[in-house]
Amino acid sequence: MTEQRIGPDKEVTLHFALGLENGDVVDSTFDKKPATFKVGDGNLLPGFEQQLYGLKAGDKRSLQVAPEQGFGQHNPQNVQVMPRNQFEGMELSEGLLVIFKDAANAELPGVVKAFDERQVTVDFNHPLAGKALTFEVEIIDVKNV
Secondary structure (H helix, E strand, O other), X not given: OOOOEOXXXXXXXXXXXXXXXXXXXXXXXXXXXXXXXXXXOOOOOHHHHHXXXXXXXXXXXXXXXXXXXXXXXXXXXXXXXXXXXXXXXXXXOOOOEEEEEOOOOOEEXXXXXXXXXXXXXXXXXXXXXOOOEEEEEEEEEEEEO
């Protein structure tokens, strides 16, 4: 029997660590239960998933992910300046995560970048946008869906 390799119609169980260029680890499963996903189910960004194609159980890799294949480039249009009175009663601080509702009532997280008595600057980019990432993986199992 040939070994199952990662590709369409496969379920993959793996350990992973997602790190920044400076070595900081953003997320990891190496110290807990491994993650399981079906290829194409949207749990992994396509840029991450495509780099796993062809790997099999037992494979370990360190993969580099450019911003375009990860969380995209930082988009200056996603930084908004809003009137301070929209934050009435909130104790603001730089780096504060604020959840807004969009027109469809979906949650939209933003991070406070700056504020004064008149206005608040909020960044709606993903926190990892514009960052090159390292994706360490250890494939535990690959099977047909």
